[in-house]
Amino acid sequence: MTAPASTEPALADTSDDSGRHDGHGSHDDGHADHTGTYIKTALFLAFVTALETATYFQPTFLLWSWGSGVGLTVFLLSCMAIKFITIVYVFMHLKYDNKLLSIAFYAGLILAVTVYLAVLGAFRFFSSGSQMVQP
Amino acid sequence: MASVTVPIEHGSGEHGLSGLSPIDHGHETNTGISNTKLAMWLFLGSECLLFGGLITTYLIYKTPLPGQLGPKDVFDIPFTSVSSFVLLMSSLTMVLSHSALEKGDHYRCQVWLAATALLGSVFISGQIYEFTAFVREGLGYTSSRFSSAFYTLTGFHGVHVTVGIIMLISTLLLSVRGKLPKERAETLEIVGLYWHFVDVVWVVIFVVIYLIPEGVPG
Numbered sequence: 001m002t003a004p005a006s007t008e009p010a011l012a013d014t015s016d017d018s019g020r021h022d023g024h025g026s027h028d029d030g031h032a033d034h035t036g037t038y039i040k041t042a043l044f045l046a047f048v049t050a051l052e053t054a055t056y057f058q059p060t061f062l063l064w065s066w067g068s069g070v071g072l073t074v075f076l077l078s079c080m081a082i083k084f085i086t087i088v089y090v091f092m093h094l095k096y097d098n099k100l101l102s103i104a105f106y107a108g109l110i111l112a113v114t115v116y117l118a119v120l121g122a123f124r125f126f127s128s129g130s131q132m133v134q135p
Numbered sequence: 136m137a138s139v140t141v142p143i144e145h146g147s148g149e150h151g152l153s154g155l156s157p158i159d160h161g162h163e164t165n166t167g168i169s170n171t172k173l174a175m176w177l178f179l180g181s182e183c184l185l186f187g188g189l190i191t192t193y194l195i196y197k198t199p200l201p202g203q204l205g206p207k208d209v210f211d212i213p214f215t216s217v218s219s220f221v222l223l224m225s226s227l228t229m230v231l232s233h234s235a236l237e238k239g240d241h242y243r244c245q246v247w248l249a250a251t252a253l254l255g256s257v258f259i260s261g262q263i264y265e266f267t268a269f270v271r272e273g274l275g276y277t278s279s280r281f282s283s284a285f286y287t288l289t290g291f292h293g294v295h296v297t298v299g300i301i302m303l304i305s306t307l308l309l310s311v312r313g314k315l316p317k318e319r320a321e322t323l324e325i326v327g328l329y330w331h332f333v334d335v336v337w338v339v340i341f342v343v344i345y346l347i348p349e350g351v352p353g
Contacts, residue, residue, distance in 0.1 A: 034230075042224065042227035052346060056213075084335055088331075091226050091230050092331045092332070098168050101176045105179055108182070112183040112188075115184070116187045
Protein backbone atom coordinates (compact mmCIF):
# COMPACT_ATOMS: atom_id res chain seq x y z
CA MET A 1 0.00 0.00 0.00
CA THR A 2 1.32 3.43 -0.82
CA ALA A 3 0.75 6.81 0.68
CA PRO A 4 0.42 10.16 -1.10
CA ALA A 5 3.72 11.73 -2.01
CA SER A 6 5.38 13.25 0.98
CA THR A 7 8.92 13.80 2.03
CA GLU A 8 8.05 14.41 5.69
CA PRO A 9 7.99 11.62 8.23
CA ALA A 10 4.49 10.75 9.32
CA LEU A 11 5.06 11.95 12.88
CA ALA A 12 6.62 15.23 11.88
CA ASP A 13 3.23 16.90 11.86
CA THR A 14 2.45 17.61 15.48
CA SER A 15 -0.48 19.89 14.86
CA ASP A 16 -2.97 17.14 15.66
CA ASP A 17 -2.17 14.97 18.64
CA SER A 18 -5.50 13.24 18.94
CA GLY A 19 -5.12 9.56 19.66
CA ARG A 20 -1.43 9.92 20.24
CA HIS A 21 0.08 9.76 23.68
CA ASP A 22 3.00 11.64 25.05
CA GLY A 23 3.17 9.68 28.24
CA HIS A 24 1.20 12.26 30.11
CA GLY A 25 -2.14 12.36 28.38
CA SER A 26 -3.69 15.70 27.70
CA HIS A 27 -1.67 18.00 29.89
CA ASP A 28 0.88 20.40 28.51
CA ASP A 29 3.45 20.53 31.27
CA GLY A 30 4.23 16.85 31.71
CA HIS A 31 7.93 17.39 31.06
CA ALA A 32 8.21 20.67 32.94
CA ASP A 33 10.71 20.86 35.79
CA HIS A 34 8.80 20.03 38.99
CA THR A 35 11.88 19.53 41.17
CA GLY A 36 10.99 22.40 43.49
CA THR A 37 7.43 21.10 43.85
CA TYR A 38 8.73 17.62 44.67
CA ILE A 39 11.02 18.89 47.41
CA LYS A 40 8.30 21.08 48.94
CA THR A 41 5.90 18.13 48.80
CA ALA A 42 8.41 15.86 50.55
CA LEU A 43 8.90 18.46 53.30
CA PHE A 44 5.14 18.73 53.71
CA LEU A 45 4.81 14.93 53.92
CA ALA A 46 7.60 14.79 56.50
CA PHE A 47 5.79 17.43 58.56
CA VAL A 48 2.50 15.50 58.46
CA THR A 49 4.36 12.30 59.44
CA ALA A 50 5.90 14.18 62.37
CA LEU A 51 2.40 15.27 63.43
CA GLU A 52 1.19 11.66 63.24
CA THR A 53 4.11 10.48 65.34
CA ALA A 54 3.50 13.32 67.83
CA THR A 55 0.10 11.79 68.66
CA TYR A 56 1.98 8.84 70.15
CA PHE A 57 4.28 10.96 72.31
CA GLN A 58 1.67 13.58 73.28
CA PRO A 59 -1.68 11.74 73.35
CA THR A 60 -3.27 14.44 75.54
CA PHE A 61 -2.62 17.35 73.19
CA LEU A 62 -5.77 19.43 72.71
CA LEU A 63 -5.88 19.10 68.93
CA TRP A 64 -6.51 15.33 68.95
CA SER A 65 -7.45 14.33 72.50
CA TRP A 66 -11.17 15.14 72.36
CA GLY A 67 -14.03 12.65 72.29
CA SER A 68 -12.31 9.80 74.19
CA GLY A 69 -10.25 8.52 71.30
CA VAL A 70 -12.51 9.64 68.47
CA GLY A 71 -10.54 12.87 68.02
CA LEU A 72 -7.29 10.94 67.73
CA THR A 73 -8.75 8.56 65.17
CA VAL A 74 -10.26 11.38 63.11
CA PHE A 75 -7.01 13.35 63.21
CA LEU A 76 -4.85 10.38 62.19
CA LEU A 77 -7.20 9.29 59.41
CA SER A 78 -7.25 12.88 58.11
CA CYS A 79 -3.44 13.02 58.08
CA MET A 80 -3.37 9.66 56.32
CA ALA A 81 -5.82 10.84 53.65
CA ILE A 82 -3.84 14.05 53.09
CA LYS A 83 -0.59 12.11 52.65
CA PHE A 84 -2.25 9.54 50.38
CA ILE A 85 -3.76 12.15 48.07
CA THR A 86 -0.59 14.26 48.03
CA ILE A 87 1.61 11.33 46.98
CA VAL A 88 -0.85 10.13 44.35
CA TYR A 89 -1.41 13.57 42.87
CA VAL A 90 2.12 14.99 42.94
CA PHE A 91 4.61 12.11 43.00
CA MET A 92 2.50 9.78 40.85
CA HIS A 93 1.61 12.66 38.50
CA LEU A 94 -2.17 12.12 38.55
CA LYS A 95 -2.47 15.89 38.90
CA TYR A 96 -0.81 16.34 35.51
CA ASP A 97 -1.96 13.15 33.78
CA ASN A 98 -4.92 12.05 31.72
CA LYS A 99 -8.20 11.75 33.64
CA LEU A 100 -8.61 8.15 32.47
CA LEU A 101 -5.69 7.10 34.67
CA SER A 102 -7.40 8.68 37.68
CA ILE A 103 -10.57 6.77 36.84
CA ALA A 104 -8.63 3.48 36.52
CA PHE A 105 -7.04 3.94 39.93
CA TYR A 106 -9.96 5.39 41.85
CA ALA A 107 -12.33 2.72 40.50
CA GLY A 108 -10.22 0.09 42.26
CA LEU A 109 -9.75 2.22 45.37
CA ILE A 110 -13.41 3.13 45.79
CA LEU A 111 -14.50 -0.45 45.13
CA ALA A 112 -12.02 -1.69 47.77
CA VAL A 113 -13.10 0.86 50.38
CA THR A 114 -16.80 0.19 49.80
CA VAL A 115 -16.51 -3.61 49.86
CA TYR A 116 -14.30 -3.72 52.94
CA LEU A 117 -16.34 -1.17 54.88
CA ALA A 118 -19.30 -3.46 54.23
CA VAL A 119 -17.27 -6.44 55.46
CA LEU A 120 -16.24 -4.56 58.61
CA GLY A 121 -19.87 -3.58 59.15
CA ALA A 122 -20.95 -7.21 58.76
CA PHE A 123 -18.42 -8.20 61.43
CA ARG A 124 -19.82 -5.49 63.75
CA PHE A 125 -16.48 -3.69 63.70
CA PHE A 126 -18.17 -0.34 64.27
CA SER A 127 -20.28 -1.57 67.18
CA SER A 128 -18.47 -0.42 70.28
CA GLY A 129 -17.65 -3.10 72.81
CA SER A 130 -18.81 -6.06 70.74
CA GLN A 131 -16.71 -9.17 70.31
CA MET A 132 -16.30 -9.37 66.55
CA VAL A 133 -15.01 -12.89 66.14
CA GLN A 134 -15.55 -15.59 68.72
CA PRO A 135 -12.49 -17.75 69.38
CA MET B 136 1.49 10.16 -9.72
CA ALA B 137 4.51 8.98 -7.82
CA SER B 138 4.06 7.93 -4.28
CA VAL B 139 6.51 7.59 -1.44
CA THR B 140 5.98 5.39 1.58
CA VAL B 141 7.63 6.72 4.69
CA PRO B 142 8.19 4.11 7.38
CA ILE B 143 7.46 5.28 10.90
CA GLU B 144 10.34 4.45 13.17
CA HIS B 145 10.16 5.32 16.79
CA GLY B 146 13.18 5.64 18.99
CA SER B 147 15.70 4.12 16.65
CA GLY B 148 18.71 5.70 15.10
CA GLU B 149 19.23 8.64 17.38
CA HIS B 150 20.85 6.65 20.12
CA GLY B 151 22.10 3.81 18.02
CA LEU B 152 20.75 1.30 20.49
CA SER B 153 20.18 -1.96 18.73
CA GLY B 154 18.04 -4.55 20.39
CA LEU B 155 15.84 -2.05 22.16
CA SER B 156 12.13 -2.35 21.89
CA PRO B 157 10.56 0.56 20.04
CA ILE B 158 9.97 3.61 22.15
CA ASP B 159 6.35 4.17 22.94
CA HIS B 160 6.33 7.91 22.44
CA GLY B 161 4.26 8.79 19.44
CA HIS B 162 2.47 5.46 19.07
CA GLU B 163 -1.19 5.92 18.49
CA THR B 164 -3.56 4.35 20.98
CA ASN B 165 -7.33 4.45 21.26
CA THR B 166 -7.14 6.18 24.61
CA GLY B 167 -4.36 8.62 23.81
CA ILE B 168 -2.43 7.16 26.75
CA SER B 169 0.45 4.74 26.74
CA ASN B 170 -0.95 1.20 27.07
CA THR B 171 1.83 0.25 29.49
CA LYS B 172 1.06 3.15 31.76
CA LEU B 173 -2.67 2.48 31.67
CA ALA B 174 -2.00 -1.18 32.50
CA MET B 175 0.14 -0.17 35.49
CA TRP B 176 -2.59 2.10 36.84
CA LEU B 177 -5.18 -0.66 36.43
CA PHE B 178 -2.82 -3.04 38.23
CA LEU B 179 -2.40 -0.54 41.06
CA GLY B 180 -6.18 -0.17 41.27
CA SER B 181 -6.48 -3.94 41.67
CA GLU B 182 -3.73 -3.89 44.30
CA CYS B 183 -5.99 -1.64 46.38
CA LEU B 184 -8.35 -4.62 46.65
CA LEU B 185 -5.54 -6.94 47.75
CA PHE B 186 -4.25 -4.66 50.49
CA GLY B 187 -7.79 -3.62 51.42
CA GLY B 188 -8.59 -7.28 52.11
CA LEU B 189 -5.46 -7.77 54.19
CA ILE B 190 -6.03 -4.58 56.21
CA THR B 191 -9.67 -5.52 56.82
CA THR B 192 -8.66 -8.99 58.00
CA TYR B 193 -6.17 -7.44 60.38
CA LEU B 194 -8.75 -5.03 61.79
CA ILE B 195 -11.15 -7.89 62.42
CA TYR B 196 -8.49 -10.02 64.13
CA LYS B 197 -6.49 -7.32 65.87
CA THR B 198 -8.00 -7.80 69.33
CA PRO B 199 -5.90 -10.44 71.13
CA LEU B 200 -7.49 -13.02 73.36
CA PRO B 201 -6.77 -12.83 77.10
CA GLY B 202 -3.17 -13.77 77.83
CA GLN B 203 -1.97 -13.20 74.27
CA LEU B 204 0.39 -10.49 73.08
CA GLY B 205 -1.39 -7.58 71.42
CA PRO B 206 -0.35 -4.56 69.33
CA LYS B 207 0.37 -2.40 72.40
CA ASP B 208 2.71 -5.02 73.85
CA VAL B 209 5.03 -5.31 70.86
CA PHE B 210 4.86 -2.24 68.60
CA ASP B 211 7.84 0.11 68.71
CA ILE B 212 6.31 3.31 67.34
CA PRO B 213 9.50 5.46 67.33
CA PHE B 214 11.33 2.79 65.32
CA THR B 215 8.43 2.38 62.86
CA SER B 216 8.16 6.17 62.51
CA VAL B 217 11.78 6.32 61.36
CA SER B 218 11.11 3.47 58.88
CA SER B 219 8.08 5.36 57.56
CA PHE B 220 10.15 8.49 57.12
CA VAL B 221 12.83 6.53 55.22
CA LEU B 222 10.23 5.07 52.82
CA LEU B 223 8.64 8.50 52.37
CA MET B 224 11.98 10.03 51.42
CA SER B 225 12.59 7.21 48.95
CA SER B 226 9.55 8.51 47.05
CA LEU B 227 11.27 11.88 46.78
CA THR B 228 14.50 10.35 45.42
CA MET B 229 12.39 8.34 42.96
CA VAL B 230 10.73 11.41 41.45
CA LEU B 231 14.05 13.25 41.39
CA SER B 232 15.52 10.35 39.42
CA HIS B 233 12.70 10.50 36.89
CA SER B 234 12.97 14.26 36.68
CA ALA B 235 16.71 14.02 36.02
CA LEU B 236 16.19 11.48 33.22
CA GLU B 237 13.60 13.71 31.55
CA LYS B 238 16.24 16.46 31.54
CA GLY B 239 18.77 14.05 30.07
CA ASP B 240 20.94 14.09 33.20
CA HIS B 241 21.85 10.39 33.35
CA TYR B 242 24.37 10.72 36.17
CA ARG B 243 21.88 12.29 38.59
CA CYS B 244 19.23 9.82 37.45
CA GLN B 245 21.51 6.94 38.43
CA VAL B 246 22.49 8.53 41.74
CA TRP B 247 18.86 9.09 42.75
CA LEU B 248 17.90 5.60 41.59
CA ALA B 249 20.67 4.08 43.71
CA ALA B 250 19.56 6.24 46.65
CA THR B 251 15.97 5.01 46.24
CA ALA B 252 17.09 1.37 46.21
CA LEU B 253 19.27 2.02 49.26
CA LEU B 254 16.44 3.67 51.21
CA GLY B 255 14.14 0.78 50.27
CA SER B 256 16.77 -1.66 51.53
CA VAL B 257 17.02 0.26 54.81
CA PHE B 258 13.24 -0.03 55.19
CA ILE B 259 13.30 -3.78 54.53
CA SER B 260 16.21 -4.23 56.95
CA GLY B 261 14.14 -2.40 59.56
CA GLN B 262 11.19 -4.70 58.92
CA ILE B 263 13.37 -7.80 59.28
CA TYR B 264 14.73 -6.41 62.55
CA GLU B 265 11.21 -5.65 63.75
CA PHE B 266 9.95 -9.15 62.91
CA THR B 267 12.96 -10.71 64.65
CA ALA B 268 12.33 -8.61 67.77
CA PHE B 269 8.65 -9.60 67.80
CA VAL B 270 9.47 -13.30 67.50
CA ARG B 271 11.95 -12.99 70.37
CA GLU B 272 9.18 -11.46 72.46
CA GLY B 273 7.08 -14.53 71.75
CA LEU B 274 4.92 -13.31 68.87
CA GLY B 275 5.28 -16.01 66.22
CA TYR B 276 3.29 -16.28 63.00
CA THR B 277 0.85 -18.76 64.53
CA SER B 278 0.85 -17.36 68.07
CA SER B 279 -2.52 -15.69 67.69
CA ARG B 280 -5.00 -14.48 65.11
CA PHE B 281 -3.58 -10.98 65.60
CA SER B 282 -0.02 -12.12 64.83
CA SER B 283 -1.08 -14.12 61.75
CA ALA B 284 -2.99 -11.16 60.32
CA PHE B 285 -0.20 -8.71 61.19
CA TYR B 286 2.64 -10.76 59.69
CA THR B 287 0.60 -11.54 56.56
CA LEU B 288 -0.23 -7.87 55.94
CA THR B 289 3.20 -6.39 56.66
CA GLY B 290 4.92 -9.38 55.04
CA PHE B 291 2.97 -8.86 51.81
CA HIS B 292 3.96 -5.23 51.87
CA GLY B 293 7.59 -6.19 52.49
CA VAL B 294 7.50 -8.51 49.47
CA HIS B 295 6.17 -5.64 47.37
CA VAL B 296 9.01 -3.40 48.57
CA THR B 297 11.53 -6.15 47.76
CA VAL B 298 10.11 -6.53 44.25
CA GLY B 299 10.33 -2.76 43.91
CA ILE B 300 14.00 -2.80 44.91
CA ILE B 301 14.70 -5.48 42.30
CA MET B 302 12.94 -3.32 39.68
CA LEU B 303 14.96 -0.28 40.76
CA ILE B 304 18.28 -2.13 40.56
CA SER B 305 17.36 -3.56 37.15
CA THR B 306 16.49 -0.08 35.89
CA LEU B 307 19.72 1.27 37.35
CA LEU B 308 21.72 -1.39 35.50
CA LEU B 309 19.88 -0.52 32.26
CA SER B 310 20.79 3.11 32.76
CA VAL B 311 24.43 2.36 33.56
CA ARG B 312 24.68 0.30 30.36
CA GLY B 313 23.25 3.22 28.37
CA LYS B 314 19.99 1.45 27.58
CA LEU B 315 17.76 3.98 29.29
CA PRO B 316 17.82 7.07 27.09
CA LYS B 317 15.78 10.18 27.80
CA GLU B 318 13.16 9.00 25.31
CA ARG B 319 12.47 5.95 27.47
CA ALA B 320 11.73 7.99 30.59
CA GLU B 321 8.31 6.37 30.69
CA THR B 322 9.94 3.06 31.66
CA LEU B 323 11.35 4.73 34.75
CA GLU B 324 8.05 6.49 35.38
CA ILE B 325 6.23 3.15 35.47
CA VAL B 326 8.77 1.70 37.93
CA GLY B 327 8.24 4.89 39.93
CA LEU B 328 4.45 4.44 39.93
CA TYR B 329 4.89 1.01 41.50
CA TRP B 330 7.33 2.39 44.07
CA HIS B 331 5.08 5.29 45.06
CA PHE B 332 2.15 2.91 45.43
CA VAL B 333 4.18 0.80 47.84
CA ASP B 334 4.83 4.00 49.79
CA VAL B 335 1.15 4.95 49.74
CA VAL B 336 0.17 1.54 51.11
CA TRP B 337 2.63 2.02 53.97
CA VAL B 338 1.09 5.43 54.71
CA VAL B 339 -2.19 3.60 55.35
CA ILE B 340 -0.58 0.71 57.27
CA PHE B 341 1.41 3.06 59.50
CA VAL B 342 -1.71 4.90 60.64
CA VAL B 343 -4.33 2.15 60.72
CA ILE B 344 -2.15 -0.65 62.09
CA TYR B 345 0.48 1.08 64.20
CA LEU B 346 -0.85 4.42 65.39
CA ILE B 347 -4.50 3.64 66.11
CA PRO B 348 -4.47 0.03 67.28
CA GLU B 349 -6.95 0.84 70.04
CA GLY B 350 -8.43 4.05 68.68
CA VAL B 351 -10.84 2.48 66.20
CA PRO B 352 -13.93 1.12 67.93
CA GLY B 353 -14.16 -2.63 68.26
